[in-house]
Amino acid sequence: MLDTSFDALPAGGAQRRHEMERSGAGQAGSGRGGAVGFRPLYRQVYDTLLKRLADAVWQPGQILPSEGQLAAELGVSQGTVRKALDALTADSLLVRRQGRGTFVADHDDKQSVFRFFKLRPDGDGTGMPTSRVTAIAEAPASADERGRLDLARAARVVRIERVRLVDARLCVSETISVPASLFPGIAQIELPNTLYSLYAARFGITIATANERLKAVALGAREAGLLEVAEGTPALEIDRVAVDLEERPVEWRLSTCLTQEIHYLSVLR
Amino acid sequence: MLDTSFDALPAGGAQRRHEMERSGAGQAGSGRGGAVGFRPLYRQVYDTLLKRLADAVWQPGQILPSEGQLAAELGVSQGTVRKALDALTADSLLVRRQGRGTFVADHDDKQSVFRFFKLRPDGDGTGMPTSRVTAIAEAPASADERGRLDLARAARVVRIERVRLVDARLCVSETISVPASLFPGIAQIELPNTLYSLYAARFGITIATANERLKAVALGAREAGLLEVAEGTPALEIDRVAVDLEERPVEWRLSTCLTQEIHYLSVLR
DNA sequence: TAGTGGTCTAGACCACCAG
DNA sequence: TGGTGGTCTAGACCACTAG
Missing domain, CATH: 3.40.1410.10 (Chorismate lyase-like)
Known part of the structure; x- marks a missing residue:
């Protein structure tokens, strides 16, 4: 869920999502001048997952929930989760294997x-x-x-x-x-x-x-x-x-x- | 158009696209053993655009056609063109600027x-x-x-x-x-x-x-x-x-x- | 055969820029 | 105001893996 104020969203997530973005932007932008501080949804998903990696919620080598499961849990579309996972993969924090799943990158291999x-x-x-x-x-x-x-x-x-x-x-x-x-x-x-x-x-x-x-x-x-x-x-x-x-x-x-x-x-x- | 055998596709590009992929795969895979040699569409778009850059069709600093124009010309969806353009940008060959367009990267700046x-x-x-x-x-x-x-x-x-x-x-x-x-x-x-x-x-x-x-x-x-x-x-x-x-x-x-x-x-x- | 990630599409709306 | 890239969604199908 990306925000403490609500849980997983069913299907009407789109509109609430934008409220979420704006509220997030408002927080980030408060006190700042012209910059709006827009923060894309997939970036919020990225940060949420990064936090879990930093907190060692998932251990190196361990498998993550599937895209669909994460999307349902976070109340966003699968495409948005995918974009966040792809970014984490590009940063060498995850490894994705077609047909198997997404894993926490392991420095040991x-x-x-x-x-x-x-x-x-x-x-x-x-x-x-x-x-x-x-x-x-x-x-x-x-x-x-x-x-x-x-x-x-x-x-x-x-x-x-x-x-x-x-x-x-x-x-x-x-x-x-x-x-x-x-x-x-x-x-x-x-x-x-x-x-x-x-x-x-x-x-x-x-x-x-x-x-x-x-x-x-x-x-x-x-x-x-x-x-x-x-x-x-x-x-x-x-x-x-x-x-x-x-x-x-x-x-x-x-x-x-x-x-x-x-x-x-x-x-x- | 990714292939010399036909020009820009109207709307029914999907089915022909898959034929194209398979034919491409067939060519690439011919003579090889188990590997199918599947080559995603966006990869073909990437290669097509890379070829144009190599042939200096567009000069450094010059603007490219918009995503929509390229999609229409190549007979694929805008999302597929975007994925290819994003990859070329990641390879530092293009620079994208929201609201302005996509440009050939310039070593001079x-x-x-x-x-x-x-x-x-x-x-x-x-x-x-x-x-x-x-x-x-x-x-x-x-x-x-x-x-x-x-x-x-x-x-x-x-x-x-x-x-x-x-x-x-x-x-x-x-x-x-x-x-x-x-x-x-x-x-x-x-x-x-x-x-x-x-x-x-x-x-x-x-x-x-x-x-x-x-x-x-x-x-x-x-x-x-x-x-x-x-x-x-x-x-x-x-x-x-x-x-x-x-x-x-x-x-x-x-x-x-x-x-x-x-x-x-x-x-x- | 079921489940996963990978690809592709179509369409909507948003942020940004220039004239 | 119109055009561009950026984000997000929903849904279909494909490739790959494993039981």
Whole structure:
């Protein structure tokens, strides 16, 4: 139902829908000048479903109700539900399979590992990454961490240090910082290779997008030691902030990558 | 009209449409095993319009016929045309403006410059790039160029060397190779800052996507001289192959970028 | 065979823009 | 005021999957 004031609508939904839109617009637009703040119905359905995903009403991999059921429940037409589901699918939050149903996207399956991992082998090979954690501890957030993660002065973070291998070849060293408040007890957990599926399954946090800033740097003594190459070797530094469904920054990751035998793949559209 | 065998359809298009689909499917599926090769109508409309864009029937910035006109011409419903137009818009080939019309996307306007230029200043600044060509000449394609651009052994290329400035700061040196056959006379033209709008306007070639492979390297003597820094300085190397609407590789660009004051921005979704 | 998503249509109305 | 794209609906049929 998209609004607390009424339940599912039978067939006369059209007229009430427009009242709903206007009332919604009135709320959104109140206090604003000329903008009307029109908000399409399918957008409201999108937000409603997004909220349920953020609240982990449906778990990753789980099937959603059918289009018809959602339409009946929300009091809109099937076409409107479809438009919202298509948008969520385009945002990689759902997966639709003809003849089977609509499912919550799962970061765990083979193909979607590479959604957030852009390092690929130059030649052949699957490029599947593996990881080895070298340190994990809770600490007060540094100034950098507070800035990246939008944290208060007294906030604490859990800091994970690990190295990663691509096709069994050592090439990444990284430090991952997450707010301790959002990931209680994460320092005591055995960490899997794909952290983002752990975030979803264990802490109800779904990574929606990530921003990466890349630079070329010369390796310092410490990183050079971890990656077992000479100090001063050129390396790719990736500064990533990952954002969840509610657009909160929830992870900062600083990676240092050797690119002798791998590269960072970026597709421009 | 999606098929040469008939012209615009009046109202009874539905049944003939399905015949069309089946015949299309039959052609596509002939010789194949189990796959039916079903091709939705809106996909055929998409391909028809894509062909017209590739053939430069409509110029960049120009307005297309309205949805209703296209629907009538092609003998399909307006909703089907809309779905095709929406897909072309999602692929950044069209721009739709409510109340005005649908236009061919233009690489020249301010915001879409950054679609294929991912280097951004670390701090403030517009990050607008400028260029200075240092050399341009036609030559036989090297082995690398033949590989990247899928050229025959005897093919020739035009090679452009230039440096680029971001916010008036020297930070990129690059070599651009294009097949001489596709860009006749380009070596004699005054080159603009945004090459891709020149490709479209002058040679009828629209860049649809580009693949970039990034590595960290140490600058050699030559690049260091061009960029006015010390030899061995770490730099970001971007190896880009740009592809046109017909999915032909039409440009290879090898860029070397200083990243002291800028970074490469990559948004993961 | 039943149920799901995918496609297509026809028609209504709304938001936006320009003359 | 007329034309454009944007939204929404209702209903039909198709393709795919599973029991």
